[in-house]
Amino acid sequence: MQKSLHIDPGKCTGCLQCEAACSLVNEGEINPSKSRIKVFTFHDEGRFVPYTCTQCDEAWCMQACPVDAIVLNPVNGSKDVLTDICVGCKVCTIACPFGTINYNTSTGKVVKCDLCGGDPECVAACPTQAITYVDANATGLDKMRAWAAKTDTSTGA
Numbered sequence: 001m002q003k004s005l006h007i008d009p010g011k012c013t014g015c016l017q018c019e020a021a022c023s024l025v026n027e028g029e030i031n032p033s034k035s036r037i038k039v040f041t042f043h044d045e046g047r048f049v050p051y052t053c054t055q056c057d058e059a060w061c062m063q064a065c066p067v068d069a070i071v072l073n074p075v076n077g078s079k080d081v082l083t084d085i086c087v088g089c090k091v092c093t094i095a096c097p098f099g100t101i102n103y104n105t106s107t108g109k110v111v112k113c114d115l116c117g118g119d120p121e122c123v124a125a126c127p128t129q130a131i132t133y134v135d136a137n138a139t140g141l142d143k144m145r146a147w148a149a150k151t152d153t154s155t156g157a
Helices: 017-027 060-064 091-095 121-125 141-149
Strands: 003-007 038-042 047-051 070-072 079-081 102-104 109-111 131-135
Touching (some): 017 038, 060 070, 060 091
Antiparallel strands (some): 003 131, 102 109
16 A cells, blocks of 8 residues: 655644654754755744655656656655765756755755655654655545646646
8 A cells, every 4th residue: 555644734733843853863863954844834824834745656856867866665655865876966856846855965965755664753753643644545646646637728738
């Protein structure tokens, strides 16, 4: 069964535990700027929205990489960066329409969510279950795919 992250912004309190856990596991330090998940704050509304790589089926980052350093993980479906192959050109960061691939200046490589190998730390750290790891079909992914596949002939799109 394919699983994916499901984010419910209505449950997010902005505690940033997801960012802390992600940076600790992936970088060995609690440093939210190095986290692969970010919490966007809407100050005027008092709302918080976690966001990270959506592991797109048609992964533009993977297609754009000139050295094939982003590969499909056959176990969990994540698109993983092979750091030994990545040349740090940042083409994938430009190709990603969601801005969820980041450049790590200390390594000269790009980083993105890899679902922690199938056991996402952000999920374990979230005290309100705003981030869960569920059957991909339960996230509405099929509905999004169907909508994305539609072509509106009246606008030429």
